[in-house]
Amino acid sequence: MDEEKFDVIVVGGGLAGSTAAYILAQQGLEVLLIERGNYAGSKNMTGGRLYAHSLEKIIPNFAEEAPVERKVVNERISMMTEKDAVTMSYHSPRLAETGSDSYVVLRGKFDRWLFDKAEEAGAMVTAGIKVDQLMVEDNRVTGVICGGEEMKADVVILADGVNSLLAEKAGLRKRVQPSHVAVGAKETYELPAKVIEDRFSLTGDEGTAWLFAGSPSSGQVGGGFLYTNKESISIGLVLGLEHITESGKTLEEMMVGFTNHPEIAPLIKDGKLLERSGHVVPEAGLSMVSTLYGDGFLICGDAAGFCLNIGYMVRGMDLAITSGELAAKAVLKAKEKGDFSSSSLQSYKEMLDNSFIMNDLSVYKNFPAFMDNPRIFNQYPSMLSGIMADMFIIDGKPALPLRKKAMKHLKAVGLLNLAKDALNGVKSV
CATH class of the missing domain: 3.30.9.90 (D-Amino Acid Oxidase; Chain A, domain 2)
Incomplete structure (x- = not known):
């Protein structure tokens, strides 16, 4: 390697960035992994759930050494009012079977472990360093600038979180919208x-x-x-x-x-x-995904908008890991050709399109719009709570048929609203 140039610079030591750096370093490339926080995971907040399938393919039996917390065997969903809760629970050992297992993780521990795995594989890693901007020459990303120091690379992988200000500042992607x-x-x-x-x-x-x-x-x-x-x-x-x-x-x-x-x-x-x-x-699913690659750069993980929230399930970590993996594979293909142009790095998008990431985002592309309905978060919890109260509270008053009790709460929401929301909900999934 040229003393002042890397094969790849990865910005962001989260799951996507560390995965990409790990794979590339394993294949012998000169990789620099830069994390802004004092350590990987230090500034991350997470719901805490990792679906194992993505990382299992890269590091078999990773849970035997990784700092995972507990294996999820119990799923619960609750609709809540100020004082009540209506809960559905699914408890099954099938949730823990290899291939469909998932783990609760604390990102402060887990991200640091994966970051260290990238270093063990041969990547040069550094934490507590802020990348100020991308180096762009002739409309091509050629490296990064940190504290006035220029560091060059054949390709830069941006995995710097949902507010990928580097890509936005360089005009490589649109500004993230509040919605x-x-x-x-x-x-x-x-x-x-x-x-x-x-x-x-x-x-x-x-x-x-x-x-x-x-x-x-x-x-x-x-x-x-x-x-x-x-x-x-x-x-x-x-x-x-x-x-x-x-x-x-x-x-x-x-x-x-x-x-x-x-x-x-x-x-x-x-x-x-x-x-x-x-x-x-x-939070917006497929509609948030914008620029994914260009001359000398790739974007993955949260920075690419890869997250899926379908109400009863929230996924981001498995999408981040696999997008990091595919970004690394695209770089390896480009390295073989000695071509890091947009046309060469397009293989990243092609692999994404053939992966579960784009498939799943496409399947649920209408769900964010369906969820942007205040009745789901206001009237429906009250409706369910009222129906359950009428079912189970016995106070000595003359009984009414359950259908009449339920109809009172259904009408409060509006039968037309119920039908419309049910139809939209079915269409969205």
């Missing part, structure tokens, strides 16, 4: 492993993933999440940025209301607050 992202807030509470297992009916390394809609986001587009770690619980909210001022409450006030909810408070009782963090996350 495309959400603001997340997370708290982590320390509790003994035995307490967590008792409260969530778990054994050994089993874990629970739980999503909430309704009152956690004050009836606005968004929701809550809860994940069980080995000796702590991660809990938080995600709220669409464009709706953040509509409820009249701050995000902090919403978090207080959520953690004090009768469904939640007993689960974190006596827990010690370990961490409180915030982050912006991609």
Whole structure:
């Protein structure tokens, strides 16, 4: 290698960037991996769930050495009002079978582990360094500038998070719109492993993933999440940025209301607050994906908009890892040809189109628009709570047929609204 030039510079030490650097270094390329935080994962906030299939293909049996927390065997979804919760639960060992398994992770630990794996593979890594801008010569990305120092490379992989300001500043991608992202807030509470297992009916390394809609986001587009770690619980909210001022409450006030909810408070009782963090996350699915490659550069992970939220499931980590893998493979193909132009790096987009990433984003492309419906987060939780209350509360009053009780709550939402939302919901999935 030319002493002043790398084969590849990867900006961002998250899952996408570290995966790309790991694969490229394994293949003998001279790779520089730059992370802005003091360590990989230091500035990341996450719901905490990794679907294993993507990383398993790259590092077989990775969970045997990686700092994973618990394997998810219990899925729960709740619709909540200020005092009530209607919950659906699915508990099955099938969720833990190899190939369909998923793990709760703490990104501060997990990202650092994968970052270190890239270094072990031979990548030159550095943390606590901010990339100020991209070097662009004759409309081609040729490197990066950090603190006035120029570092050149044949290709730059941008994996610098949802606000990829480097790409935006260089005119390589459009500005991220408020409707495309959400603001997340997370708290982590320390509790003994035995307490967590008792409260969530778990054994050994089993874990629970739980999503909430309704009152956690004050009836606005968004929701809550809860994940069980080995000796702590991660809990938080995600709220669409464009709706953040509509409820009249701050995000902090919403978090207080959520953690004090009768469904939640007993689960974190006596827990010690370990961490409180915030982050912006991609939320718009396929409509957020813009520029992915060009002369001398590739974009992957959150920076590319690869995230999937379909209400009952939120995915981002597996998409980030596989996009990092495919970016690395595109660079390897370009290296063989000695051509890092846009036409050569187009293989990245071709591989994405043939992967689960673009397939899944395409399948659910209409879901973000369907979810931008206040009835889902306001009227429907109240409707379900009212129906369940009429089913189970016995107060000595003369009984009415259940259909009549239910119809009262259905009419409150509007039968036409119910039919319209049901049809749109079916179309979106």
